[in-house]
Amino acid sequence: MLSKLFKTDLRSTARSFVPVCFGILVLAAAMIVCMVMIRSSEEVTSAAEASLIVAYVISFLALFVFSALAFIIPVQRFRRCVMKNDAYLMLTIPIRPSLHIASKLLCSVVWYIAAQICRAIVTGIMILSDKSDLIGFGEMVTYFTFGRSSGEFDVDSVLYVLLSFFNTLMLIIMSQLFLYMVFVIASMSSKNSGVLTVLLAIGGSVLITWGYSLVFAMWMNFGSGDALDYMFSQMSYIPTLIYYAVLSIVFYFVTAYIMDHKYNLP
Amino acid sequence: MEPILTCEGLTKQYGSMPALSNASFNIYAGRIIGLLGPNGSGKTTFIKMAAGLLRPTSGKLTVCGNEVGVETKKIVSYLPDRDYLPDYMKVSDIITMFSDFYADFDSVKALDMLSRLGIDLTKRFQKLSKGMREKVQLSLVMSRQAKLYLLDEPIAGVDPAARDFILGTIMQNYNKEAAVVISTHLIYDIEQVLDDVLMLQNGTVRLYDSANALRTQTGMSVDMYFREVYRC
Numbered sequence: 001m002l003s004k005l006f007k008t009d010l011r012s013t014a015r016s017f018v019p020v021c022f023g024i025l026v027l028a029a030a031m032i033v034c035m036v037m038i039r040s041s042e043e044v045t046s047a048a049e050a051s052l053i054v055a056y057v058i059s060f061l062a063l064f065v066f067s068a069l070a071f072i073i074p075v076q077r078f079r080r081c082v083m084k085n086d087a088y089l090m091l092t093i094p095i096r097p098s099l100h101i102a103s104k105l106l107c108s109v110v111w112y113i114a115a116q117i118c119r120a121i122v123t124g125i126m127i128l129s130d131k132s133d134l135i136g137f138g139e140m141v142t143y144f145t146f147g148r149s150s151g152e153f154d155v156d157s158v159l160y161v162l163l164s165f166f167n168t169l170m171l172i173i174m175s176q177l178f179l180y181m182v183f184v185i186a187s188m189s190s191k192n193s194g195v196l197t198v199l200l201a202i203g204g205s206v207l208i209t210w211g212y213s214l215v216f217a218m219w220m221n222f223g224s225g226d227a228l229d230y231m232f233s234q235m236s237y238i239p240t241l242i243y244y245a246v247l248s249i250v251f252y253f254v255t256a257y258i259m260d261h262k263y264n265l266p
Numbered sequence: 267m268e269p270i271l272t273c274e275g276l277t278k279q280y281g282s283m284p285a286l287s288n289a290s291f292n293i294y295a296g297r298i299i300g301l302l303g304p305n306g307s308g309k310t311t312f313i314k315m316a317a318g319l320l321r322p323t324s325g326k327l328t329v330c331g332n333e334v335g336v337e338t339k340k341i342v343s344y345l346p347d348r349d350y351l352p353d354y355m356k357v358s359d360i361i362t363m364f365s366d367f368y369a370d371f372d373s374v375k376a377l378d379m380l381s382r383l384g385i386d387l388t389k390r391f392q393k394l395s396k397g398m399r400e401k402v403q404l405s406l407v408m409s410r411q412a413k414l415y416l417l418d419e420p421i422a423g424v425d426p427a428a429r430d431f432i433l434g435t436i437m438q439n440y441n442k443e444a445a446v447v448i449s450t451h452l453i454y455d456i457e458q459v460l461d462d463v464l465m466l467q468n469g470t471v472r473l474y475d476s477a478n479a480l481r482t483q484t485g486m487s488v489d490m491y492f493r494e495v496y497r498c
Contacts, residue, residue: 001367004366007366008366015354085348085349085350086350086352087319088319088344088346088348088350089350089351089352092317092318092319092342092344093339093367094336094337094339094367094368095336096336191281262321263321264319264320264321265314265319265320
């Protein structure tokens, strides 16, 4: 049943994601054209340079929008399926509530991975197109991607990319589950559920951040003594990953329990 | 005979407001039950609880011996009082979705009904007229081989011709081992198909009897009796 539900959710969310994904790939193609123009000319013309800069900026924005959508749209889908008109269908199909949560999460993961693939393509083109650092973006992109200025691949850079990927993924999962839980708890209030949603979201975020700082501080004692070294090392991702994973499990089971035993369609 | 649906002291409160109070009754197979009552009498609340969208505040509600949950959703076919199918989907995709989710869904029957209605399966649900959307929803709900059909205001807001189609569809397609609960204000239109009448008032059961017995005892049609009882 999860696969069938996932298929329905994926299809529903794809209506928003596929055009964005396609747009980003078109931008990537535009950047390749700019790159070819720059490489083929003996002198870099200002027009080609400007085109590349514009393509860079738009690509960054598009990637940001895509990543944001990978978070927002599955949350919206959850609200529609559990609290709005779609709930009359989705909550009367013979599926456990926990599968509804899992399906929306899986959707989010799929679209996050799609966003990362687009990001990898665009970043790769950016690095290649500005290898000689004509504009200065190549180095910057390399730094943000691999955590260092050098574009050479080694175990450390691969590890950095992987940990960074999973860290963000886990953050998205945890934040989604947190919001699902907030929506479900707030919907149980017969009055001012909107205000309660906002208050719970803000209060919960403060607590999560406080907990994160606590974990970070405790872990730092076991790692390097230098806070800056620690922050830019792969080591900093490990406690974060554990912290996000534990919170995600808690939020998942609380939401599933409420939906299974207490939930009333608003 | 084992009842399809059993209510024992069923109560639902919204905050301090009771929507249904201490309702107890059984619904048996092979019956079409008219769930009647004025606005706010608890009809939709009862149907939503039986469909698994609301939880009782107290009391017991079982369908075929199971408390409302995943198992009962397999055998309950529910038509809400609003458009509830994904509006971006094509009708053919909605049929596929029903086939995926409901083991008792008969897609051949659904396709047959929709083709008789002349509905273009490639059209998106949102592109259909209100009457057509109602008909599509009802056709899909009645294409299930369910044990209990819960139809909330199935003929509200549609023209008389569409009402005839809807009532005809209910009569022709419901499984004789199943029960059909129809909630409505439009008693005159559905009186002909009702076996039993369940009248609610202020969240309590005012009357539950067969339609024929009611007519014999009161000397009035169900519609006239309703107007008499709920006169403002």
